[in-house]
Amino acid sequence: MADQLDEVLKLHARHNGVLGIESEMAVNNRSDLGKAYTPGVAAISKLLAKDPSLRDRYTLSGKLVAVVSDGSAVLGLGNIGPAGSLPVIEGKSLLYKDLAGVNALPLSVAQVSTDEFVATVKNIAGSFAGIHLEDIAAPRCFEIEARLSQELDIPVYHDDQEGTAVVVMAGLLNAARVVGKDFHNLRVLINGAGASGIATARLLAAAGIKQITLVDINGVITPDDQRANAYQRQLAAQLGSHVNGSTLSQAIIGQDVFIGLSDANVLSAEAVQTMADQPIIFGLANPIPEIDPDVAQKAGAAVIATGSSQYPNQVNNILVFPGLYKGLLSSGLKKVSLELETNVANALANMVQEPKSEHIVPGVFDEGVVKTVAEAVVDFAKANA
Template structure:
């Protein structure tokens, strides 16, 4: 099936020559229209915007345009495949922005993976855009790149691999806890994966009231002796001081969130967890554990990143609405409070959660509207 989809995708992309087109908002059918869109009329617009830069968003594309930017260092599950390899994904992201939130975007891939060069480049091109969506930039450099760009600009900036994922995970967990009859504040949550998504998810869950979060990477449970600053921060969320590897982390745990790689968890591991366990195995295309295996191990609520199983945890539920709201409401910084409100808005769309329905479908047209209202 995966091979068949890949063949069809290759054929479609070759036929289309890419998924994005530039279409003028004003027609140019005669000299009169040309004189308004371009010279001489456009000179008046340029002069006005130069004198009144804050009004550029009303007279140019700046008020409706987002840049989708990657260095190709962490593309999907493909790893570091470079700028050109990242371009089809950025085009796809742009298509989703337009389809779900009517946001125009420009896919941009950078032929550098140097953090300083990335920051300088993003800041240099920012005047043309109303928002910056960073994408598929590897951890740990993604954290510093995002922070520096946010601090330098007065437009919304978000690394979607971090925050889009975290928002949708939290939305799913809000409803999953209702299904299993547990509370986030008292549950032990295990996160398998300490990259961009795992780190941001841990931070947002902590902000949402979770008091016991154990994060693992390939070396085991993260502790305060790790050299990476973000991992030392993650270690502080392990308030019970649990040590060891996956089995030790899962023993008695209520939630497993997988943001790592394929087939890392077995049914026997899930059996170590508390009753009515929640498992979101989100590695794509092959999750950490397949849903039937997770249920065999005793999990009550299971989600994946895939569309062919119930409870798809997909960040497309979040990022279109986040930037729609930011553009519409003149938001310059996307705060933790906004992310929490966005997650709650997504969760609220599921009126009666069940084990197979804790998160809206990604084609639910209410989602971007609800999220946009939360970003203000």
């Protein structure tokens, strides 16, 4: 482990990170210089001064995504601040480029008020074709995304919300097929009601699952639970009540599905044994899942997924965001809606033609993942033009 850490540190130090900037044209002589810079750009500058919308055609802004974080909720690490977030968002920007050919720029923002954060992103948004929000703590991440989506004319996407929700739904569609249960009639318990838990519940409800229960560290969330935030209470009211009892161990009795977006080792083998026949376990906490997959299997779990590459069925956002933005940029679509997310989730699920207990989602490096997601976005845009 120490040797691996040392190798990682040396790699990142040698290159000052994992990203660089490459030019789209060579500047080898005075003629090239005059076209790429002065005096040639003066004509373009005057053109954009008259019509700023043309910047997407004549500058990098038409193909550049900002990956923005304040480091307040980094998966597995917690609140590590803006500087701590940089390696994460730099890595995501690298994946955008290498997997999908999408240009992305990591931007860390100080941990300021919601109003200041929104204002900061709005003030720089003219340089970008889309905004990818990353690792921003709930509940303010909901307001930040909602306001930016409403006030900007470019796509705004929060990977911890939409990315997680899409890949969870894709996996659950196929898990239901494996155990021979109707997707819409699944009884689902979501443990963890932060950004990813709320977004996943919203998407599964929009996709037609009728019985969803939200649980957090305090137990089952109810509409009048003053320990919960307004977004959690509102969603609890929308979902309705489907369980007796208030604790995780009580609420999980008879459930078909456990989706963990919470913390390590919070689910016991005994709890799995109280679930419905052929239970589905998504223990997605990283780096340690809510229950060890071997323990879950011995307790009777029929399908098990984690967020880790160490086990089969890695349910990870990387299956979504590169292709999603590739599709958004090529289609001109401006909003990431629940309907679009559903379309992408179905496309991802359909990549696995014969799902099995250890193969319910495509692999991270499977050929065609980015293309499938991008085409799902483009098809959705055409159908809703």
